[in-house]
Amino acid sequence: MSAIVSTPPAVRPSAPRAGTVPLLVGTALVVLIQLYASIPLRQPVAADLGPEGVTAALAAGYSFAYAVGFLIYGPLSDHFGRRRILVYGLAALTLATFAVSLAPSTGVLAVARAVQGLAAATFAPTALAYLGEALPPQRRARAIAAISIAFLTAGILGQVAATSLSALTGWRGTFLAGGLVLAVLTLAAFVVIREPEVDRPGQSLAGRYAGLVRFAVRPGSLLLAAGHLVVLGGFVGMYSLLGPYLAQAELSAGEIMLVRAAALPALFCSLLAGPLAVRLGVPRTALLGFTVAAAGLGGEAVLGGSLAGLVIASVVFVAGVALLVPAMIALWGAAAHPARGTGMAVNGFVLFLGAGLGSYAVELPGGLAGALGVLAGLYLVAGAAVYAARPRR
Template identity: 75%
Template sequence: MPTIVNTPPPPTAERGATRAGTIPLLVGTALVVLIQLYAAIPLHQSVAADLGSADVTTALAAGYSFAYALGFLIYGPLSDHYGRRRILVSGLAALTVATLAVSLAPSTGALAVLRALQGLAAATFAPTALAYLGEALPPPRRATAIGAISVAFLTAGIIGQLPTAAIATAAGWRGTFFIGGILLAALTLAAFVIIREPDADRPHQPLRERYAGLLRFALRPRSLLLALGHLVVLGGFVGMYNLLGTHLTSAGLSATEIMLVRAAALPAMLCSLLAGPLAARLGPARTALTGFILATAGLAAESVLADALTGLLAASVVFVAGVAVLVPTMITLWGEAAHPARGVGMAVNGFVLFLGAGLGSYAIELPGGFGGALGVTSGLYLAAGAVVYASCAMKGRQ
């Protein structure tokens, strides 16, 4: 029975030439695809006014998020089996159709089904694109490209809300999804024309064996440790911003002021671009530990400075910088752990990452108010750093 072997990639076999514009196209597409995930936040009131308030949250957000996370497990092995380009382009085409269909939803029930289909289609992009970058680019360019696409993944949650809200004001929530569908159609066409299949040496095996391999990989001790630590990466990020919004609202800030506070940490997200150079100097394991320590320190400072807005802003920048370093570094660690079945690694990476994001919304239930909840979350980041570092020590023993 074939197994996933954790061996270093050959120097040239996995590197196919990429056409000019491929990386900017993937980064731009990542931003547009992830905006579909966060569109539920600014569109909630518009949809409720049109379709009724009953079950709007479930229709807009919950079904999409669950389908999105589940889709990673479906499409990772598919891209290993059928090729990156085929899954990426066909997935974008399906997402285009689903997004246009969402704009026509006649009820919240129909919206829930269509949003779930949209999330399932959107999940084709991230694991396939990340596996593509791992195969098509040499290590120095690969690290930079993964850093750039990680910036898009992170910033979509904040900057994506601004144009969505503006379009909804002018064209309504249906117009927002319709325009998104047209933009996705253009990106699908560009991907079809520009993206080439990388020249990768993937093992030939039946599709059912690839899914069996995914299960075996997910249950390996190293993978389980990586997953435990990885749950915190985006979970704490979502949790912090949920807690921050509630805290600032209780302090009397307006919705616009709260959005400006959230946006203050946007420049720190560019630290994703530093993950590659840091990994080249320190190695991925130490770079991940650095990210966890930064995130821990930032959250601890936020907890202490909860009532001082300037200090709170500065601490949030430190926290976001740590998360920005972590996202591409964890992608690298999952890819190394799963090689040569990178699609499997990216599938489990994405599933755990966005499962953590879903769990992060429950941070507001933690005890101790804003400061206490951030203190608990800070401790989780520190523990996660230790767990991930321990998982890296297992490299080569499996």
């Protein structure tokens, strides 16, 4: 692994236009909301189109297409450039989102959501690779932390926004509003974003995909991937377990949403990842994140009988995950250097594959405490795997 983290690509002096980083952070939030909006919309969609196949139509096809899309677009952005993939991808996502709002049946909805997921996947690997190339190291760390916060907050804000909009405009109006916002962001990206002036090694597109496969099967990459599966997998798993548990405790839907939202401030711990990485190094920062997340889950398992204790422990857990996301982005980017698009492609594929698997945490034995204990153990094992994958120099 150390052989691919040595010399960065040559970068000519060219600062991104003012507003580029806030635009990418805001776009990240809106793009990821399209993923999580499906959670509260299942019931209104079922009432409109019929209950058969609604979960698969809204969520499964989108999630699979989204994860696979990372593997497609990372090498494409390395080959054709970041700006082109970003702008064209946002335009395709805008059209697909409008198509979702017009779906007359669950079959058409499933196809439209899969296309939407495939288009949405253009954004994250390309934007992260763009930040890695266009910004100096100090600004890069802050920008990646900010975009990480957007990725994570979308998981909670997406549900809140979809619930509120669907109550006012119906589920179709929710996606229509999303399409209108994405149209504005696409136009802004076309005007504001310019291609980083980076000298990338000349290589055919087929060679780049072959390089992706070679990178993905390296022992160091496999260790990173094993740990990375847990990052969002445990996040989704914990909240999948928490909702039914709180419902059984007779909390209302509004109160459950408040418990979920209590951890939102902890997501800003992503901003600490950069300074900690300077002090401790990126691998140790990631290990710290895994350890804090495991401690939070352990606290939830022990304090599950106390609502206050459960909320406090969940905040600790989310703080650990918030540290992890930017640290893992940095590790994947360094491992794939100078083909950052390839690194971000594998990073995103594994991250959201783990998120899909996380929903199965409800099948774990031992009730809430037992399942959370298993997840805590997985975070500790994942931390050891990621730390073992660190470059030796």
